[in-house]
Amino acid sequence: MESCIRLSSVVRSTGRALSTAAGRQQRALVAEAGVFTDQEKQTEEKHIRKNFEDVQKERQNQGRHSVLIGCPPKVNENKFLKYLSQHGKVANHFFFSSNSTNAVVEFVDAESIDSLLAATKIPTDEDMCVVPFKSRFIKIKAKDLDQHSVQCCPQSSIAFSDLIEKLCTGESIEDQAQILLEELQLTEESIRLRYLVSTLISDIATAYFPEASVSLYGSSVNSFGKMGCDLDLFLDLESLKGHRTGKQAGGSITTEFWMRRVSSRRAAQQKILSVIGECLDGFGPGCIEVQKILNARCPLVRFSHQAAGLPCDLTADNRIALTSSELLYIYGNIDSRVRALVFALRSWARVHGITSSIPGHWITNFSLTTMILFFLQKRTPPVIPTLDQLKSLAGKKDKCIIEGNDCTFIRDLNKVKPSANTEPLATLLIEFLEFYGKFDFKTHCIDIRKGTEKNKPESSPLYIQNPFEQTLNISKNVNQSQVHRFVDIAQESAFILQDQMSQSSKSKNPWGLASILLSSSTENSSTTKKKKKVEARERIVSLLESLRNKDNSGKTDVKPEAEH
Template identity: 55%
Template sequence: MASSFAVCGLHLRGRGSLVKCLQKVETSLHRSIGTNVVAAQTEATRKDEGDEKEKDGHKSLYALQAERQEQAERSVLISCHSRTNEKKFLKYLSRHGEIKKHFFYESYGTYAVVEFANQESVASLLEGAAIPSISHECTVPFKSRLLSLSNLGSGDSPNQKSGLQCQPQTTVPINELIQRLSREESIDQQITFLTEAYQLTEENSRLRFLVCSLLKDIAAAYFPECIIKPFGSSVNGFGKLGCDLDMFLDLDGISGRNVKMPKSGLSLEYQMKRANSERSVTQSILSVIGECVDQFGPGCVGVQKILNARCPLVRFAHQPSGFQCDLTANNRVAMKSTELLYLYGELDPRVRCLVFTVRCWARAHGVTSSIPGAWITNFSLTVMVLFFLQRRSPPIIPTLDQLRDLAGPADKSVIEGNDCTFVSDLSKIQLSSNTETLERLLCEFFEFYATFTFSRRSINIRKGKEQNKPEVAPLHIQNPFETSLNVSKNVNATQLDRFVALCQESAWLLQQSETNTPKGHREGNTPTPWGLATILLPLHVAGVKISKKRRREPASDRIKGLLESLKNKNQQKVS
């Protein structure tokens, strides 16, 4: 981002300023609807056409984002009654144009996401919408694509049950998950089921991009060509239902940045205010956008402007979607991390399955937490899984340095002096010949970290091998791009010791499942937990007690013996 910017109306004072600001937002909304999605097109053309579709039908992250953003621009979010007649609802909306897709879900009430075939239909729908019949003085005349449905359900019986099929937006409770896992026939099937039950659905992904698009309509009042797009778990393939929505306000695509100035003669430049630093620019932009979201954003509550953090952000809850949202404006390294994790997940299906399983296990035992503290974060845990997969023989995924060596000129990326270059075309990456089962990988993941020398060694997915710790910290995981940073610096010795002990006991429990076949899952009775289900239970329920003595041991002889027997057994199966 350049160290200059233009902001109109930084201070909202008086009713006149309020009306002017709302008019700006409304103008930007209609501009967005009446034209093609310039921002999405800009993002989509950043890569060559050959990079848009990867081999075996895999899409690049750029192609996925462009598709989702374009869908979001043609969509509206409607609050409706739980007894709404779906046929009447669709018939009414179809008057404005063809409906391409729709679905219902429950948050703070019942909502519908409706995607039209073209943007003209959205403009027609908004043109026919009415301002609520409330006192003019207490209504903020802000127009957006978040609407409320009235009267259509009035002819239905008050006692009529909802006939709407609502798409789930959260994961199943852990107790229900354990029961379902216990009915599966193998640990591999358990891991696959857990992944399918926890990963973001098609509908939830569309909703996340729609929320970003709704927020973009507000930001576009000041920056008409901006993009707001999700990053992190919402798009990297490792997000579970209910995860937070991290959003990035991207101003790099605004036209005029790369205009070639003539060597001589007349030329024009925009007059812009300047700030002391890029950080100051980011803080000012987020302050204004945060104020607009707080004052005018329908359904946006609990707005916090956390501008003095290492990465300034605006945090709020979006009640219509149920998402906890974080908006940043200068976090490009995080965008590259998102792309990298997405690429790893696309390379081999076992990557996502193992990450989902380990994350679920970690949350079940309090290794991770949604509350900031000394816990291991989901990102750190994901990097640990990737590192383990790089250490297999043969490796299941390549190192970041290997991906950098495969990169072409279009992949070149240097952000704030950090080399963030890696290949984006999956067809250039040779797939692994490793055929290990998910069961074996999960068991050996726990054994790998139960015996890892955290006291001396650092985890590094750029090199794919252990390195000496560059600093004194219980757990050191090198940031893949900002290599001087430790992404697990917050983790204390107590939490690390607990993680190691849980790895030891979970490895042992999985070994026990080799000799304990699932029982009772064919009958209607509650199945007996086994396999993956046992390591998701509290360890005292599973019949295991973590002793202080064994917590200090790198790994017990019992675990080593059982793991060795499993290796021999698997080798016999292969031969």
């Protein structure tokens, strides 16, 4: 993994530690360039429990004060910063590589960006005509800058073999889980880049709908995001509804906007996303491979941001998904063991093929995370509260009804009391595997709103109740064979972990968490070949069924909550 200049985290739980050497280099560079950073003002050791909404506002503000700059392969960083500082004070910056070298630069004042863009010219091309759409994605060209290779921040996860090697250096399973979390979670730089991209997309959308905004949801914001996960965005048109009861001068005369009528809210979303999709395809800054998937259950525009190296999905008015992201954020920040356990079990599930990036009959990351939360609610004493308990703590400003669904829960993390449960992470990991290794999936459903098992309302192999849309099963896609596989692998992994608990980091063989991540490759060859054939056959059947369902309905299913 390349070393990099790391920015201190605004949210400690979502950033990696700043290395001492990189920190010294960053301070030297900004001092020489005549710019400053708020790095010294932040303390890594102090964990500030910021509310989800406050974090979003702070991150969005960072994004709006930032520019994305395409750079030459080699850049004199000092001269680069000195040039930019002519337009205003630079708060933070970093370089990253995604097909080419790029930089994210945050200015203190928005006026500095205006100054920089005013000095930026429209490119000329003798053979082709350019589309003169200006954005905060620019490129810099200068011969005297082309001198040194800059340190680029990684935008992808550590190689699996290197991860296993690092895990084996841990002194305990708790240490291993923390190593895995630090290596796989979104870095501070990746988070900043994601918010910058969202504001670039917002600039296009607000050209048509000035009161609208583009928000992030899913893995990028719910505290469980992994390096390389998709960027899920939704066009929030909620503020436009305020104009339905606009201020009137009084009297018997009122005014209203002349607007086109459509048959349904879905039809309106499809029209809006179609227009935005055309704009992204025609002149969106860095947007490629634009697909308008408007007949999906949740209409969306799918595209890739080439410079950022991010696959993106844009939906409209997907407020329940945003609320689900906030709920997961709260659970992820209530207790430090939650995120470590989720990252460990998600990695375990992916290695064993329990989850998959390909749509099909497998358990999704969202479903698996909900299962983990339910297990933590079942501990004695509970590690985390139920959704109903969070609702009981809510005040008037927390009340939230979306499309008739009660989405009320406490938003202030500081009002949630810490758990009295002190079980070590290793115990929770083993207990999770044993809990679901003997769970009665045939009879019971999983409900994090109540935190108790109850009879399934229908005969789905796996029934996980949607915490907000309570008549929906978020795991309806999972078939019986996948449930059996999950139970078998959970039982096997629990046995391996219990056997490994007595081993230390000096063991020659992979131990602890590393052992259950590698166990699938250490089975005897005949069993492994048999399992691979079964898994391959199941994947083919699942894909064929997905294609057949798509042909029959004319719709492409899209997961209700982004998860990666």
